[in-house]
Structure formats: C-alpha cells, structure tokens
Amino acid sequence: xxxxxxxxxINQLSGDDMDFKQQFITILKEEFPLEKEVYYDHVExxxxxxxxxxxxxxxxxxxxxxxxxxxxxxxRYEKELLEGRTNSETEFKSILKKVETYLDII
Amino acid sequence: xxxxxxxxxxAARAIVRxxxxxxPNIDVIxxxxxxxxxxxxxxxxxxxxxxxxxxxxxxxxxxxxxxxxSPPKIVLTTSDTQFGIAAYEYECIVDYLVxxxxxxxxxxxxxxxxxxxxxxxxxxxERTEETSVGExxxxxxxxxxxxxxxxxxxVIEAKGDYIDIKTEKEGFRVHNTLKKIKEKLPxxxxxxxxxxxxxxxxxxxxxxxxxxxxxxxxxxxxxxxxPELMRRLNLL
Numbered sequence: 001x002x003x004x005x006x007x008x009x010i011n012q013l014s015g016d017d018m019d020f021k022q023q024f025i026t027i028l029k030e031e032f033p034l035e036k037e038v039y040y041d042h043v044e045x046x047x048x049x050x051x052x053x054x055x056x057x058x059x060x061x062x063x064x065x066x067x068x069x070x071x072x073x074x075x076r077y078e079k080e081l082l083e084g085r086t087n088s089e090t091e092f093k094s095i096l097k098k099v100e101t102y103l104d105i106i
Numbered sequence: 107x108x109x110x111x112x113x114x115x116x117a118a119r120a121i122v123r124x125x126x127x128x129x130p131n132i133d134v135i136x137x138x139x140x141x142x143x144x145x146x147x148x149x150x151x152x153x154x155x156x157x158x159x160x161x162x163x164x165x166x167x168x169x170x171x172x173x174x175x176s177p178p179k180i181v182l183t184t185s186d187t188q189f190g191i192a193a194y195e196y197e198c199i200v201d202y203l204v205x206x207x208x209x210x211x212x213x214x215x216x217x218x219x220x221x222x223x224x225x226x227x228x229x230x231x232e233r234t235e236e237t238s239v240g241e242x243x244x245x246x247x248x249x250x251x252x253x254x255x256x257x258x259x260x261v262i263e264a265k266g267d268y269i270d271i272k273t274e275k276e277g278f279r280v281h282n283t284l285k286k287i288k289e290k291l292p293x294x295x296x297x298x299x300x301x302x303x304x305x306x307x308x309x310x311x312x313x314x315x316x317x318x319x320x321x322x323x324x325x326x327x328x329x330x331x332x333p334e335l336m337r338r339l340n341l342l
Contacts, residue, residue: 009206013124020124027117053163057115060185063206064117 005065005102029103032061036096043089052081055092061099070095107219108152111137112144112170113159113183118205122157122183125212132216141170149340153178155219157203160184171196175340179219183207243290245271245280252278256295260309261323262287264302272323299335300328307338 007025014021035058042051059074073095077088109132113119119137126132135153138144142165144156160167160182167184171177177198185205200222201215243259244251254273263270264284271278271287280287288296288304298304299318303325311319313335318325327335 013121013209015128017124024117024120024124027120031116050163053161056161056185060115060118060205063185064121 003067003069005067005099007106008066009064025106028061028064032058032099032103035061036100039096048081048084048086052078055081058096062095065099065102067095067099070098107132107154107216107223108135109133109155109157110135110144110147110153111157112139112141112162112167113137113157114139114162115159118159118183121205121207125207125209128209129213129216141165141167141173145170145173148174148178154223155200156180157183161186171198174198179222181215181219241292243287245278245282247278247280254278256292257306257308259296259306260320261306261325262296262304274321297331297335297338299331300326313339 007021010021010024014024035054039051039054039058042054055074055078059071059078062068062071062074073088073091077086077092080087109126111119111122111134113122116139119139123134123137126134132155135151136144136147138147141158141162148156156178158167158170158180161184167182171180177196179200180196180198181200182202183205184202201218203211203215241257242253242255244253246252254271258273258275259271260274261272262284263272265279267281267283268279269282269284269287271280284298284302284304288298291304295306295308296304297307305318305320305325309320311321313319313327316327318327318335
C-alpha cells in the first residue's frame, strides 16, 4: 500500500498548541512550493550538485509528513545526483506532486 | 540557557524553536538562515548552545565550527546520519539530532548539554577568564596580603626594584620584578608589550602605532613585542 502524507509528527510536536500547528502548516505551504520551484529550475538546467542540495532540503519535509519510504527515495536520488545519475528523478517528481496535492487540501 | 538556531530551512528552525519552548530555561535568542550571519552575531554575544544544520549550501556547518575560535556547545541537526562520526571530531559538538527531531530525543539532548556545561564550568579555558572566580593574586603591602582579582588589574609597570600595579580602583607599589609577577599571571589575560610594561589584554581601549590606551593609561609598545600583540588581536 502506498504511503500517504499525514500530520502525525506535526500533531505530536504541537500538542495542544493549535496556533503553532497552524503556523507550522503555513510554513510548509509557503516553503515547499519555493523549494519545488528551485528543484525544477536546477533539473531543467542540469545542475546536478545544486539539485542534490535542494533534494536534501526537501527530503526533510517528507519525514515531517510521515513519508518515510519517500524519504528513502530522496536519499537514494540525492546520492545518484552526486554521482552524476538521475535514475530516481521520475519517482521523486511523483512524490513532489503528492506532497503538493496534500498541502493544498490541509 | 541561551541558544541560537542556524538552519537554511524555515520549517526546521520552527521545529527547534518549538521544542525549546516546551522545555524550561531554554531561550532562543536568535535564528539564522546562514552560518556567516551567525558568526557575526557570536562575535558579540555569549551563547550556551548552537543548534546547527550541518548541510547548508555555500558555508556549511562544518565550515562554521572550524571558523569559530572559542565555539559554544554545538548540537548538530541534520537529515543525514553519515555526518555523525565526523561531527564528534570537534570537542564543542555535544550531540547530533536527526530530523525530524522528537521531543523525547530533544529532551535527552538538552540533558546532555546541561551535563557538559556542569562538567565544564564557566571558568574553564574555553570560556572567558575575565569573570572566573578564584583567579586572583595576593600582593604583600606592609605585611598585609592584599587580594587582587586578575580581571581588575589594568597595567603593571616596572620601576627599578619595584613594580606598580594599577587596578580599576587603585594603585599598588610592590617590591618585586616584572619577570616574577609575569609568571603568576594567566597568559590569556596578560601580555608584556614593553620591557617595563605588562597589560591586561582585555582592557585595551585602542591601539595607536606605538602605544596602547588602557583606561587613562597610555602604555608604550616596543617593536619586539608588537608582533605578538598584533597576533593576539581579533582583527577584522
């Protein structure tokens, strides 16, 4: 079964602090699209090292949203990029799409 | 405990800030999205803990650690695990937190930091010696032993068979030599800048070509001692 994004970690972190929870979700909603944009820009321009850097940054958000398998994909993809390969690019992009959709509905 | 957070990711900084707010006695003084700004900040501010993202483009966390002369306690925060071994090569690095950080793991980390700070009190060599307790010198004046705190001493001047010790409050003339008192003074605070003068390095107000101003005392710098003085300055 494919894993789905969730707020488990954010709920644990927030506890009863609903203000923080909302602020944090807002941060994700604002920061993730910017990172995604940077990612696509680097991919389109074949800047592998910079792509690896932004993948590194994005993968943290996968973990925040409970996407642990996706995190492993990102780890693998980051390594590939540093070695000059892009085998996991399609898989990574589909995860980005999934996260984007989820952030739109929460 | 005061801390700062260095991470290029807003969400990551928000998490550490929130975790700090859940624990007593941890104040987040400032947060930075790059290490260079943090270094500038640390030049003017004493901090107990730095939460440092190791993987930042441009100037990395490792660069940050290597740049600081007297780093505070550092806790690494990162999405990777492979930096862990390298991290502990630096004495200032106390712990290593893998993101996303849980409250339970964060609490353990803070306890670890506290233990380290207890083991290494503020008068340890890594901290400033200026305010340390028990660092003082007794001088014999008319059969009385008078205690002088190192951090209160400004200038010591040789005067024939005597030395004049100027402190922030008063002056003392002691029958002794500059060479002997120099042996009793901590190197990190004091520096001989002339054959007749030792100064408290931390009291310098400004330096001209051949003299140093320490409160109202203008003290000459000899040519031979000047290179050591310049080496000790934190020049911008």
